[in-house]
Amino acid sequence: MKKLIGVYDDDVKLMEGIDRFVDNKVPVDDVITPFVIEELFERLKIHSNIQFLGFVYGVLALAGILWGLYYTFVVDYPLNIGGKPNFSLVFVILLFVGMVLTVVLLTTATFFHQDRLYPFKKLKFEYPGMHDDKMVVLVPASYKDKAQQIFKETGAIDIKEVEIED
Amino acid sequence: MYKKEVRGELILGNKSYGDITKDILRHQEAGAKTPLWWWIAFIISFILMSIGLGYFVPLTIAKGIGIWGNNNQTAWGWAIINFVWWIGIGHAGTAFSIFLLVLRQKWRTSINRAAEAMTIFAVLAAGLFPAIHVGRPWDEMFIFPYGPNSRGLWVNWNSPLLWDVIAISTYLTTSALFWYIGMIPDFATIRDRSKGLKKKIFHALSLGFVGHLKTWRRFEDAVIIIGGLAAPLVISVHSIVSTDFSVSVLPGWHETIFPPFFVVGAIFSGFAMVLTLMIIIRKVYKLHEYVTDDHLDAIARIIMFVSLIMGSAYLIEEFIAYYSASPFEKHVFLEMYLKGDYALPYWGMVIFNAFVPQLFWFKKIRRSLLALFIISIIINIGMWLERYNIVIPPTAQDFLPANWGEYSPTKVDIWIYLGTLGLFGVGVLLFMRFLPIMAMNELKQQAKRQTSLTVEKSVYDIFEKKLIK
DSSP: OEEEEEEESOHHHHHHHHHHHHHTTOOOOEEEOSSOOHHHHHHHTOOOSHHHHHHHHHHHHHHHHHHHHHIIIIIISOOEETTEESOOTTHHHHHHHHHHHHHHHHHHHHHHHHTTOOTTOOOSOOOTTTTTTOEEEEEEGGGHHHHHHHHHHTTOSEEEEEEOOO | OOOSBSSOOSSOSOOOHHHHHHHHHGGGSTTOOOOHHHHHHHHHHHHHHHHIIIIIHHHHHHHOGGGSSOOSSOSSOHHHHHHHHHHHHHHHHHHHHHHHHHTTOGGGGGTHHHHHHHHHHHHHHHHHHHHHHTSOGGGGGGGSOSSSOTTSOOOOTTOHHHHHHHHHHHHHHHHHHHHHHHHHHHHHHHHHHOOHHHHHHHHHHHTTOOOOHHHHHHHHHHHHHHHHHHHHHHHHHHHHHHHHHHTSOOTTTOOTTHHHHHHHHHHHHHHHHHHHHHHHHHHHTTOTTTSOHHHHHHHHHHHHHHHHHHHHHHHHHHHHHHHHOOHHHHIIIIIIITTSTTHHHHHHHHIIIIIGGGGGGSHHHHTOHHHHHHHHHHHHHHHHHHHHHHHHHHHHSOSOGGGOOOOOOOHHHHHHHHHHHHHHHHHHHHHHHHSOSSOHHHHHHHHSOOOOOBOSSOHHHIIIIIIOO
16 A cells, blocks of 8 residues: 655654644554654544453453352352351452453453564564654555645655555 | 742753664664673672572472471571562562552653563562472472362462462563563664664564554553553552461561551662662663663652651551560560560661661762662661561560570572572673663653653752751
């Protein structure tokens, strides 16, 4: 797929450019930055469902561990101590620690899965310094004229057309 | 209102993003020579590790823990002192990184990576001790709830020792993942800048990371979830370690103050170790523009505050022993500790942990690298003495005077401890040599937004300018 890229070396200029793109209704496909720029998420309305999924994992983990403790203590091997079942408040600690372990592992797995992160993954797009000090904005090649003008006016240091595999 | 800047610049020298990458990776990029001090420190650590863990640990497993100093009275000796000491150090790395993350303290960025690395190696060192202390490591599988074991029983969910195993392995997993995920973007930076085998290794480690918008968004969310869960985990893990002691009826152990006391102690010793490590990193890699005097000052002030809590805890323990009017409690706290057989380690602990850090009230001391370094080492020794006082005296002289005994470690005990120091040293040195020692992507985020907290007149001001005059 053909894309037009504009490269910035300053995040203030980058944000000016992004503002202009949004105001002029030019779609921004992606911005590759060397660090998190939270304003970009707000301006381009980028959301993720990881926090929601984390909550769901937590609820499921709590239910699963509670069931496991109930099963071992009450169903499979009930111990009666003084006529009472041996099922005390200790489960709070195990519930909490087990929940943390489950959520941490599943959240990490979700993050890796959603971004398709795995060892020796082939990079589809590379630009020198994109994880150092350069910020790369990708827009569809069909908006070339408008985008080129905005890139130039907001001080992009490099503007070119590239071919990126899907 | 809100005109005065409380905290100075986080990164000095008006660095550009490119400068940050170059400065942090300078010592590990192609052409950089491994300095002589690194080799010396590495060889010493490696020798300690090889002898301690390569010879004396197998010897312990082969012959049994009879070759340790443990005896009938003191069944938990040197090994458990070191276990609790290492766990304490291992706590602060994550505590430092995550509490400050949750509190949005931006000055954490130049320190968190090294603190997290420290955590991993300290927890590894800690985990070794209970593993060999059980005497029969090959039976350790019975601690895992994989199903009714050979006796047809499930594991005992009521035992703090079992909670300990689960909590510490969860803590190690969480800290290691938090550390690794935080490093992925920096691995991508190194991958882009290197060639040949190094590029391949960092390509694998970076998992093909590219800083797309969505990737960063998910990264932020994943990090905050893992961090947010690890923060209460820090508190729960050391509380659980303290219940190993406090659920028993031994005077000196049977105390409700133990969980907060242990957690605060862990943060105290860990912050001291962070200080030691950051001073070394700042000095040898000349990173004073990233680890500024203000950073060290801030850590010193936290240590000073925590030291006050430690001092109060010691006082409360003494008071409760007196107030309980139990002769056994009084024997431990008012006789043995204050003037008896264990007065030396007890007073050493009080002076090192409660009094020496109070020197941080003076700005001159907070600003002196040498003073900070010496005090941080003193605190680590003090915290080791604290664990000694908790583990040894109550068991050595318990309810029956006829049972009283003495404890002294054997050379095997000492060598295994030195071995774990070597393990920690080897781990930290390899980290310093081959991995990004500071979170570059987070530093870059802070490079332009230098200060977020501004107030007109701070308490700090009043102390520094008015009261002292």
